[in-house]
Amino acid sequence: MADMSKAFRPWTPEQDYLLPPSPRDWLEPGHAVYFMLRLVCEHLDLREILNRYQEPRGYPPFDPRMMVALVLYSYSQGIYSSRRIAKACESRVDYMVLTGMQRPDFRTINLFRQKHLQSLKGLFGQVLELCRKAGLVSLGHVALDGTRMRANASKNKSMSYGGMKKQENKLKAEIDRWFEQAERMDREEDALYGEDRVGDELPDWVSDKQKMLEKIQQAKAELEAEARAKAEAKPDPSRTRHEAKPNGTVAEKAQRNFTDPESRIMKSQEGFIQGYNCQAAVDADHQIIVAQHITPNGSDMHELNPLLKQIKTQLKRQAKEVSADAGYSSEYNLRLLKRRHIRAYVANRWQKNSGRSSSNRKPPGRIGKYARQMWQRLRRGSFRSRYRLRKQVVEPVFGQIKHARGFRQFLLRGKAKVAGEWSLLCTVHNILKLMRVEVTP
Helix, strand or coil, X not given: CCCCCCCCCCCCCCCCCCCCCCHHHHCCCCCHHHHHHHHHHHHCCCHHHHCCXXXXXXXXXXXXXXXXXXXXXXXXXCCCCHHHHHHHHHHCHHHHHHHCCCCCCHHHHHHHHHHCHHHHHCHHHHHHHHHHHCCCCCCCEEEEEEEEEXXXXXXXXXXXXXXXXXXXXXXXXXXXXXXXXXXXXXXXXXXXXXXXXXXXXXXXXXXXXXXXHHHHHHHHHHHHHHHHHHHHCCCCCCCCCCCCCCCCCCCCCCEEECCCCCCEEEEECCEEEEEEEEEEEEECCCCCEEEEEEECCCCCCCCHHHHHHHHHHHHCCCCCEEEECHHHCCHHHHHHHHHCCXXXXXXXXXXXXXXXXXXXXXXXXXXXXXXXXXXXXXXXXXXXXXXXXXXXXHHHHHHHHHHHCXXXXXXXXXXXXXXXXXXXXXXHHXXXXXXXCCCCC
């Protein structure tokens, strides 16, 4: 038998408390959950959400302020699934403090997030304004970039327009063949047994192929409608020379996904994925996201102007300097930056890095006026060019969202809902930066 001469602390797991404890007694005073409660209850304007609860009848719902704090805090902890959030409300002390020991189930959490997604998306501007008041935003230098994020859909569920036409004809032929066979059998059975027999239901494989045919026809119609709309729209001044002018016809390689039709197949560091292009403009001083949006277009070429407009709308002034990689380089974009009096550092296609070998590389023969000026600016700066700030400003932000907080795939489907999710992620990123300073009213 082991020697029990050593004294241990008493361990009585069956011991009950004489007085009911408060979960706040088990959490240190400076915990992040207290900051989140103060932020939601004292600084965020939630009238848009609260005004939707006007029906006096029915069982009282959970306090919307608690639900907003629950969603924001969960995203800051890298917990995105409604089931995992509900489980944390039952088992984690910090969640018990936040909810006041209440336990919303996963359906309630999921319905709240989807019902108020657009209102939650609007919190980005409020948090950004708090960051500005706290001195975290200067707009001295802003770096732009995009990252490809997986959609809630498989790329194997995508089909090209040309493939749709082939598959549509094949399915029609198979279904027509079955109906012809069924009619022949009916005639033979009528001759043997009479015409008053009851017909059987369609086989499962015919029903499934009919559903598939309907999906293909719907996707084809949507692609054709998009092509017509592009042809009838006003000419886009930002369209590059190599882009064909819309003529109302659908390209054979145009893709459509049956699970999330608004997502697209795009190239990423992990290969080709079914996803969205998530854009962000980040202030260099404290890595605050000052503008964000998503697009189903894998190219960054057309996303510079929307980001600059959003910066001006949110903060009422424009950035002094902007850096961006070669994906944003076009004569239209460089002219736009010049007209807005923004000192830009945008790499060209042959000048992707700020190193000496790339900056000394000569441009091709035919080059626009603004592209040549940009090449000369980056060439003169060499290793000291302000372009070097781009990677150390915006790339860590994507790393914190994807790696530190583990968000690599959207949970919702459709461009509008995905935009709400991306806005939530960017809002929480700014909140985590705001936690380091005292929020001023």
